[in-house]
Amino acid sequence: xxxxxxxxxxxxxxxxxxxxxxxxxxxxxxxxxxxxxxxxxxxxxxxxxxxxxxxxxxxxxxxxxxxxxxxxxxxxxxxxxxx
Amino acid sequence: xxxxxxxxxxxxxxxxxxxxxxxxxxxxxxxxxxxxxxxxxxxxxxxxxxxxxxxxxxxxxxxxxxxxxxxxxxxxxxxxxxxxxxxxxxxxxxxxxxxxxxxxxxxxxxxxxxxxxxxxxxxxxxxxxxxxxxxxxxxxxxxxxxxxxxxxxxxxxxxxxxxxxxxxxxxxxxxxxxxxxxxxxxxxxxxxxxxxxxxxxxxxxxxxxxxxxxxxxxxxxxxxxxxxxxxxxxxxxxxxxxxxxxxxxxxxxxxxxxxxxxxxxxxxxxxxxxxxxxxxxxxxxxxxxxxxxxxxxxxxxxxxxxxxxxxxxxxxxxxxxxxxxxxxxxxxxxxxxxxxxxxxxxxxxxxxxxxxxxxxxxxxxxxxxxxxxxxxxxxxxxxxxxxxxxxxxxx
Numbered sequence: 253x254x255x256x257x258x259x260x261x262x263x264x265x266x267x268x269x270x271x272x273x274x275x276x277x278x279x280x281x282x283x284x285x286x287x288x289x290x291x292x293x294x295x296x297x298x299x300x301x302x303x304x305x306x307x308x309x310x311x312x313x314x315x316x317x318x319x320x321x322x323x324x325x326x327x328x329x330x331x332x333x334x335x
Numbered sequence: 336x337x338x339x340x341x342x343x344x345x346x347x348x349x350x351x352x353x354x355x356x357x358x359x360x361x362x363x364x365x366x367x368x369x370x371x372x373x374x375x376x377x378x379x380x381x382x383x384x385x386x387x388x389x390x391x392x393x394x395x396x397x398x399x400x401x402x403x404x405x406x407x408x409x410x411x412x413x414x415x416x417x418x419x420x421x422x423x424x425x426x427x428x429x430x431x432x433x434x435x436x437x438x439x440x441x442x443x444x445x446x447x448x449x450x451x452x453x454x455x456x457x458x459x460x461x462x463x464x465x466x467x468x469x470x471x472x473x474x475x476x477x478x479x480x481x482x483x484x485x486x487x488x489x490x491x492x493x494x495x496x497x498x499x500x501x502x503x504x505x506x507x508x509x510x511x512x513x514x515x516x517x518x519x520x521x522x523x524x525x526x527x528x529x530x531x532x533x534x535x536x537x538x539x540x541x542x543x544x545x546x547x548x549x550x551x552x553x554x555x556x557x558x559x560x561x562x563x564x565x566x567x568x569x570x571x572x573x574x575x576x577x578x579x580x581x582x583x584x585x586x587x588x589x590x591x592x593x594x595x596x597x598x599x600x601x602x603x604x605x606x607x608x609x610x611x612x613x614x615x616x617x618x619x620x621x622x623x624x625x626x627x628x629x630x631x632x633x634x635x636x637x638x639x640x641x642x643x644x645x646x647x648x649x650x651x652x653x654x655x656x657x658x659x660x661x662x663x664x665x666x667x668x669x670x671x672x673x674x675x676x677x678x679x680x681x682x683x684x685x686x687x688x689x690x691x692x693x694x695x696x697x698x699x700x701x702x703x704x705x706x707x708x709x710x711x712x713x714x715x716x717x718x719x720x721x722x723x724x725x726x727x728x729x730x
Contacts, residue, residue, distance in 0.1 A: 293692040296469070300490065309503050311464075311485040 255332055260306070261325040267301055268321065280322035306332050352669055352690075357677065359688055369393055370582075370708050375685065381713055383679075383703045384687040386579035388660045389551050389632045390708030391625055397582060397618040404617035412610045416443075417599065420610030428620050432587050435627060436558060436573065440595035442588050445611050447547055447576025448474040449604040450586025452481055454543065454574050455512070457602035459484035464511040466500055466540070468492065468526070470519050470695050475545065481603075484512070491519075491695060494530045501538040508538035515542075517549030517560035521695055521702070523661030525549070528560055532569040543572040551580025551626045552660055557633060577615070581622040585611045636660060636707035639714060643705055646718035650725050662703045663689075664721075671728045672699035678727060682720040 265278050271288040272278055284290045290298065299310050308331045318324050336344070353359050366374035370390040371382050391397055404424065414420040425443055433441040444450040455478030459465050463484040467475055470491040479486045490496040501508045513535055515526035528544070535542045546559035554562025557580070561567040571592060577585035588595060599605060611619075625632075644658040653665040666672040669690045676688040679701070689700040703717070 291692065293697055296488065300469075300488070307503070309487045309500050311487055313480070313486055 255306075255329070257325060257329045260329045260332065261321070263305060264302065264321060264325050264328065267298060267305065271298075278321060280320065280325065282321045283319060284321065284324065285319065302328060308332055353673070354677065357680065359673070359676065362685065371706060371710075371713065373685070375680075378683060380680070380683045380685050381717070382685055383705070383709075383717060384685050385706070386548070386704055387582060387706050387708075388548075388580045388636060388704070389582070389622075389626060389629055390706045391580070391582035391622045394582070394622065394625060396621040396625060400617040400621040401614040404613040408613035410614070411612050414609060415606055416610045417606045422610075422613060422616070424613055424616040424620065425610060428616055428623070429587075431620060431623055432589055435556070435623065436561075436567065436589045438567075438573075438589040438591050439593050440590050442595060442598060442605065443611065443616075444586040444588070444605060445608050446584060447574075447578055447586035448477075449608065450574045450576065450588055451475050451545060452478040453598065453602040453604035454572060454588045455479055455514070456481040456483075456604065457598035458482075458541070458543070458572070459512045462510070464504060464507055465514060466497070466504075466511055467514045468516065468519075470516075470521060471514060472516065472520055472545065472547070473693075475514055475516075479514075492524065492527055494527060494534065497531070498534055501534060501540065504538075508540050511538070511540040513540050513542050515544055517544060517546040517553065518659055518661060520548055520661060521689065521693075521700060522655030522663050522665075523548075523659035524656045525553075525560055525659070528564045528566055528570075532566055536569070541571045542569070543574065544570045546573055546575040548579060548659075548661060550575045551629070552633065552636065555630065557626045557629060577619045577622075580626055581619050583615050583619045583622065585615055585619060632707040636705065639705045639707065639709050639711075642711065643703065643714050643717060646714075647721055650718075650722055652721065652725070660705045662705060664701045664703075666699045666701065666728065669699045672701050675701045675724055675728045678724040679720055682716075682723070684717055684720055 268278050268288060271290055303310055306328055310331060314327055318327055362375060364373050364375055370387050370392050373380055373382055408422060412420040429441040429443050444453055451474035459482040461483040464487060465479045465484045466487050466489060467479060468491055469488045487500055489500050504511060515531050518525055549559035551557040553559050561570055572588055572590045574588045577583040640658050640660055644662050647654055647664060655663045672688055679686055687702040689702055691697045694700050
């Protein structure tokens with residue numbers, strides 16, 4: 253089923269809320285490491301949640317280029333659209 | 336951030352967490368007395384954090400073989416297996432390992448780490464997929480990275496999750512290498528091999544089993560999980576190490592597929608490093624013979640495992656899910672784990688401290704490794720120390 257980027261972004265933001273401290277608003281520009289303090293272990297666990305949500309598999313290699321919420325949403329959208 | 340700033344940040348994190356009066360990681364061992372005892376600083380300590388499962392590091396047969404090899408072939412080969420570094424001993428050990436597993440082919444590598452690097456990066460490449468258990472050893476992760484293949488993790492020992500990921504791959508599952516371990520090094524649990532094999536066959540994938548911690552430990556002759564489960568014919572590639580039950584250093588891959596031999600020409604971790612020393616090869620060959628004939632050693636190892644696992648379980652420690660020579664006490668915080676580790680060292684017992692991010696689920700581990708040559712009295716003493724420390728770390 254086709255899904256657009258905005259839907260992906262909204263769903264991702266729901267998963268990312270658990271990492272946002274008080275007063276932190278998640279935007280596409282939010283930095284996963286520096287603003288949400290998502291370290292390598294948290295990221296891998298988060299990816300598994302996202303994989304279940306979208307029924308996709310995200311290669312670990314692809315995460316090397318992901319720094320922001322927008323970049324993560326773009327990656328998930330690309331993988332989902334390619335199915 | 337500069338390159339050196341990054342290292343300063345590592346130092347700051349380490350300083351904030353770890354005590355300054357004792358070196359938790361890379362603890363200096365000042366003398367070694369036996370397979371189970373050593374000297375740290377000015378005190379005699381019990382080794383309970385080595386991987387010396389069969390206690391063969393001081394076996395007279397291994398010592399004698401190593402001495403003889405040094406005298407006849409020198410201290411090192413000073414060359415790659417691809418060049419001048421394939422002595423008769425290296426080739427004989429490959430034949431003996433192939434015979435042990437009744438497999439067609441075997442390659443010996445310089446370390447166990449390199450065995451995984453070389454095998455995985457030689458088998459998989461760009462466009463292929465490696466599907467690995469989330470609790471895989473670092474050598475598996477690094478081998479996958481070196482391969483250039485797509486790396487996909489499945490939840491630890493979760494066959495529903497593995498199947499989901501195989502299904503998502505569609506036709507690509509036939510160019511997928513699934514990797515699991517005989518015994519996982521963090522919690523000591525085993526892969527559900529029969530279920531993994533069913534999925535591997537259903538999706539026409541290839542299976543690599545790392546027996547690093549299960550060689551010498553599982554199975555009648557010590558082959559590992561493949562022997563315990565009777566599934567050796569179903570596993571495509573088996574890797575393992577000489578640095579645990581065999582008491583040396585080095586690694587291997589065996590396979591029923593004759594194509595394994597071609598890795599010698601394409602695998603960089605095999606080609607671009609010096610081969611194992613003659614003494615290493617000689618002691619490993621002697622140790623392999625002892626391992627194959629070592630059913631009494633294995634029985635004693637498992638008696639010791641059950642003695643310690645049941646004692647720690649009675650004391651209320653949160654342990655790995657099943658008894659194995661790797662017995663991990665799971666602590667909620669690094670501070671608790673550090674206090675237990677330090678308390679055990681104060682009692683003259685050395686174990687491994689493992690902290691996040693190297694641990695599953697962000698827990699901290701105090702990991703014991705049991706050997707066949709630990710005495711019942713030594714393990715009683717360990718139980719008493721854990722009992723004395725139980726209350727202190729609960730606070």
